[in-house]
Amino acid sequence: MNIFKSVTKTLAAVMLAAMLAGCGGASNAPDAAPGASGTGASGAEPKDAVTVNAAFLSVYNMADAQLVQDAMNKILEEKYGIKIQLTFISAGSWREQTNMLLTGSEADLMTYFMLPLSTFVSNGQCLPLDKYVAAAGDKFKSLFSPEQLSGCQIGGVQYAIPNLRNYGNDVIVNFDEAKLEQLGYKPEDVKTMEDVEKILYEAHKAFPDIYTLVPQASSTFSQAWTWDGLGDQNNVAVIGNRGQDTTVTDIFENKDFIELCRRTHKWYEDGLMMGDALSNQETGTNMIQNGAAFAAFANSSNAAPPAGVTKSVIFSNWTDSTNISALTFGINSLSKHPDETWTLLEALYTDTELMTLLIDGIEGAHYVLNSDGTASYPEGVTASTSAYGNATVYWAMPYAKGVPPIVDLGGPAFFDELIAFNNASLLSKGTGFVLDTDAMGITDEYTACINVKDKYYNxxxxxxxxxxxxxxxxxREMVDAGIEKICAAKQKALDELLGRI
Amino acid sequence: MPQKTKKTRGLKMTVTLYTMMIPGLIYLIINNYIPMVGLQIAFKKFNYSLGMWKSPWTGLSNFTYLFKTKDALNMTINTLLYNIVFLITGTVFAVFIAILLNELRNVRAKKIYQVIFLIPYLISMVIVSYIVFAFLSFDKGFINNSLLKPLGLPAVNWYMQPSYWPYILTGVNLWKVFGYSSIIYYATVIGIDTALYEAAVIDRADAWQRIWHVTLPGLRNTIITLTVLGIGRIFYSDFGLFYQVPQNSGVLANVTQTIDVYVYKGLTQLNDIGRSSAASFYQSVVGFALVLTANFAVSKLDRDSALF
Structure with missing residues (x-):
């Protein structure tokens, strides 16, 4: 009994002591850091290079990020007097992790992705960049046209910098290459929806055992068509005709949408469409490659289609109001080193050596250079098995022109062709449209309309x-949910935008 | 003199016990009470660069979207009705299983059953959604291909028929949760004094009468406690069950839309922290009020069965 008592007492005392120590430590820590740097950095002592924490999207395993970071730091310290810390966040947990990251000052250079830029701005997460852009070097200034830069402006303020990827999209059909040839067609013969329809009916007869048409991915028929959701990808209240119309309508009253739905419904009734379309789990190209499907609509840049698949363009290259700002780079508004962050950002757009390290990795280890100027993963390695498979993910990095493109993208001039593709893209009249639902007073209606749209759209x-x-x-349901108020607010904002230009 | 020593000793013992309570208390304070400061976000237009304290107040405007439309009414009704059905079916079935487990004499079999019952509870909803898909897929699903086809019945496009889904969701929920609660009930059942059963046998009670007059009264308090706690969560819904399992099929929205699904869909693009907080504030306040009411009702009927 006595022993038990003394044991409990000792235990309790130990716990209490541990806790007090814990609390003390926690409350001391924040004081200690600034104090130390305050006393240490006085005088002419050379300051340590500031480390800029940069958050990037990762699709593949980035086990060798530390090696790349070390190699980049060697250049950065020497040339720019700063250091980088690479923070790769996987696409699956991107939303949650960046949301947490942006509540503090930990991240400096930020990738703005998966939410409209206007959402980040209205939440106060982006630092205005105008003074930096104005003071930037000529090489940086030559990268983007004023229209492209204005795609990342809100209320005339530059909040982010676009990156190099396809802004615009062709709306295309992917066909099984061999089967299309068997039917006697060439991909370039297919130009209109009528052509597609004719071929689909023939294919349905010729290949009755496979799906004639499948969605682009899961239950999405095609990610892009000819309507522009004006600031959001939910397509609540749109302008049609590749963004060239100027009247904002409910998506369910949009001419292009109605025309497409009438056609696809006929296809569905005639058995051309996959029966499981609304609970489908696979991507269209996968099913075509596996021989399970004949065709699928999709959107695409100038990149070559995957092996065994060929594409026909139905609606050519256009850029909707959100595409340019869909993935951008900027400075976290809470960053403690905004100037150094800009230095890094500019370097990642202009310093080919750094860009190559960031995108392709270390030569010999992560890629090998081919004689034509393209890069390949080392023998037997793919993007997903590489310890730094970032070359395929150039579209989520700041700027890739000048970096050896990975060979399956289409050749040594791939990035130049991509820039040409972007410059040739038809810009939506809604480019620069800002959807700030709070300021417009339509947030309640918006949440309701998104829910109605979700019921019927796919x-x-x-x-x-x-x-x-x-x-x-x-x-009718949209009207009940307040679509008319949204259309009116968006129409007013669009008219103002068009009047200003 | 001896009185005093006893008192000091008692005090010393209490101090020791209270000291040992401190870690738990601190955990509760940090984990459950300090975050309540964040409730204010529900009444603010949250701005990351200003932080929680400096963001401007907006009154009740964050709450309006939950009540404004027809869909809002629909989702509230869905959430309530599903939870009531889940509570009733879950309790009845779990108690039934607990009693069956108790009647089972083979100890080994008992343990095997318990493990089998518990497995669904441990599976993530995303996996469950694929298991359900394996059954219900139109082209390749088990039910259409292996049950309906051999019987000569036409295939059903399950993900497009809203009328089936209240039953499917209830079934999936029951399958997933009954194992866990039946083990709680079973633990109570084996705690019932065996003397009561012996007395019942002496009084010539048959198995059915033993269950009715001994086991069920013994379970009463546990059933009431779990049900009152369940009522507290009646405005929440299992997001995975209502979003993943129906594969987010829009056609089914009228029967699968609950408060959590509506908030998720409506706010993923807007990333509006104030409105999301408002939704959970509303859910927990209503849940709290319902727990108080339910407990009050129970205590009116029978003082001893109430939670507090």
Missing amino acids: GLMCGVLDPETTLPAAH
Whole structure:
């Protein structure tokens, strides 16, 4: 009994002591850091290079990020007097992790992705960059046209810098290359929806055992078509005709949308469309490559289609109002080193040596240079098995022109062709449109309309729902949810935007 | 003199016990009470660069979207009805299983059953959604291909027929959770004084009467406690169950839309922290009020069964 008591007492005392120590330590820590640097950095002592924490998206395993970081730091310290800390965040947990990251000052250079830029700005997460852009070097200034830069402005303020990827998209059909040839067609013969329809019916007869048409991915018929959601990818209240119309309508009243749904519904009724379209789990190209499907609509840049697949362009290259700002780079508004962060940002757009390290990795270890100027993963290695498979993910990095492109993208001139593709892209009239639902006073209506849209959008586009009965019902529900107020607010903002230009 | 020593000794013992309580208390304070400061976000327009304290107040405007539309009413009704059905079916079935487990004499079999019952509870909803898909897929699913086809019945496009989904979701939920609660009930059942069963046998009670007059009354308090706690969560819904399992099929929205799904869909693009907080504030306040009411009702009927 006595022993038990003394044991409990000792235990309690130990716990208490541990806790007090814990609390003390926690409360001391924040004081200690600034104090130390305050006393240490006085006088002419050379200051340590500031480390800029840069958050990037990763798709593949980045086990060798530390090696790349060390190699980059050698150059950065020498040339720019700063250091970089690479923080790769995987796409799967991007939303949660960046949300946490942006509540503090830990990250300096930020990738703004997966949410509209206007959302980041209205949440106060982006530092205005105008003074930096104005003071930037000529090489940086020559990278983007004023229109492209204005795609990342909100209220005339530059909040982010676009990166090099396809801003615009061709709306295309992917076909099984061999089967299309068997039917006697060449991909360049297919130009309109009527052509596609004719071929799909023939393919349905010729290959009855496979799906004739499948969605682009999961239950999405095609990620892009010809309407522009004006600042959001939910497509609540849109302008049609590749963004060239100037009247904002409910998506369920949009001419292009109605026309497409009537056509796909006929296809669905005739058995051309995959029956499971609304609960599909795979991507269209996968199914085509596996021989399970004949065709799928999609959106695409100038990149070559994967092996065994060929593409025909139905609506050529156009850029909607959100594409340019869909993935951008900027400075976290809470960053403690905004100037150094800009130095790094500019270097990642202009210093080819650094860009190559960041994108392709270390030569010999992560890529080998081919004689034509392209790069390949080392023998037997792919992007997903590499310890630094970032070359395929150039589209999520700041700037890749000058970096050896990975060979399957299409050749040594791939990045020049990509820039030409962007410059040739038809810009939506809504480019520069800012959707700030709070300022417009339509947030409540917006949340309600997104939920209504979600009920019918995929079902109608895949042709599963009958547009003759569904469209009027869907529009009625949208009206109940407040679509008219949203259209009016967006129309007003669009008119102002068009008047200003 | 001896009185005093006893008192000091008692005090010393209490001090020791209270000291040992401190870690738990600190955990509670840090984990459950300090975060409540964040409740203010529900009444603010949150701005990351200003932080929680400096963001401007907006009154109740963050709450309006939860009540404004027809869909908002629909999602509230869905959440409530599903939870009521889940509570009733879950309790009845779990108690039933607990009693069956108790009647089982083979100890080995008992343990095997318990493990099997518990497995679904441990599976993530995303995996469950694929298991369900394996059953219900239109082209390749088990039900269409291996059950309906041999019977000569037409295939059903499950993900497009809202009328089936209240039953499917109830079934999936029951399958997933009954194992866990049946083990709680079973633990209570084996705690019932065996003397009561012996007395019942002496009084010539048959198995059914033993269950009715001894086991169920013994379970009463546990059932009431779990049910009152369940009522507290009646405005929450299992997001995975209502979003992943129906594969987010829009056609099913009218029967699968609950408060959590609505908030998720409506706010993923807007990333509006104030409005998301408002939704959970609303859910927990209503849940808290319902727990108080339910407990009050229980204590009116029977003082001893109430939680507090």
